[in-house]
Amino acid sequence: MPQIAVIGAGYVGLVSGAILSDFGHNVTCVDIDEDKINSLKNGIIPIFEPGLERIVKNNYYYKRLDFTTDIQSAVQNNDVIFIAVGTPPADDGSADLQYVLAVAKDIATHMDGYKVIVNKSTVPVGAGQKVKAAVQAILAERGADYAFDVVSNPEFLREGSAVQDFMHPDRVILGAESDRAISVMKEVYRVLYLNETPFVETNIETAEMIKYASNAFLAMKITFINEVANVCEKVGADVQKVAKAMGRDGRISPKFLHAGPGFGGSCFPKDTRALVKIARDCGESISLVEATVAANDRQKLKMVDKIAGALGELNDKTLAVLGVTFKPNTDDMREAPSLVILPELVKRGAKLKVYDPAGRKEGDWRFAGIKDSLTWCGNAYEALAHTDATVILTEWNEFRNLDFDKFKEIGAGAYFFDLRNIYDKKSMVEKGFKYYGVGV
């Protein structure tokens, strides 16, 4: 069985490493962040991801999973080295490859035999070849002649359901240039292979493009229904019904057809912008994706207009904001719609009382610039007390069943902005709320 190292113990690396160890492999997770590695060794999981803690602790206990900052030993003691570091957006929209290439160089500096170097980070088309060139250059400097393969194995897990997604993927993509690498990777994913998960074997460039095309398509689908929702509001149609009926068409599917405040997160915003850049760089354009990026930016501000339009002056208003993470079941706030919507509400004079089941830690520094107008609360009802309006920004399950009888008692206002459409407009109006959804 191949011995596995995963470099970068973030959302993707930690989940991948933990589950591959659960599949029976010996896995070493490496990170430059010493605090993170020490926490993991002490059973403290640095991210909020349902189901992950048990898997990490169990496999660490049985010594199938280990954590280290020592990349040299991790490279030398393992055959398959996953790169799962961040590829944040650079100023021009492209994915910044500096962390990936730094790891590639580290691997080349320490390798002492055949290695399969697996790009799990989302990287632009051509990055696999850059990794290969970076490794070759260092090996040449070292006068070393070790064989190696680069594999593109993009990851499709969703934060919040990452464990399930990694264990039951719709497909595994393997982009490689040798049969040797493909057969090693099939050993890595033996459990999935035996479960008859579809495997797509292709070249590195195609694998890289599959990831961007998939993410951009999903982002486009969300944006499409958001724009349909905006029109629905004007013409008296109900986007919920429209989406449901559309989704019954097998060619469309109901997934990613929920109108809302715009997509966020660590993937869709940066991957759509990166695909636009990839297209431009090769003299092409993907105008649908360009339009998606622009429409998504507009959608977040439209939510502020919706709130301000209904409430009038925001100067003397206090709003209860429920949810700030980009989606439920995660503590991740990267590019969350709240990062645009909350500061804009404050700019227009509103005071905010905010509650999120997992977003406080990151939210504290992300909202440092508006801290004078923002009060963190310990639960939904504390946030709702003595406010003019409720804004549901993230559809955490605990917001789906609010006790409306309490609203009057604690002085929560009648305005209810349900930016995730988790309540039924008719019954909310019957309860006496001034209800505003998205496209309903």
Ligand code: NAI
């Ligand atoms: P992250 O920021 O959570 O984790 C990256 C980790 O890499 C950090 O812990 C950092 O300390 C570590 N790191 C950076 N440089 C290092 C180095 N030289 N050596 C060792 N460790 C190093 O990032 P995340 O979200 O896990 O994303 C990783 C990649 O996976 C990105 O390319 C992202 O686009 C992609 N991806 C992310 C998904 C997600 O839902 N978060 C889903 C699918 C793909």
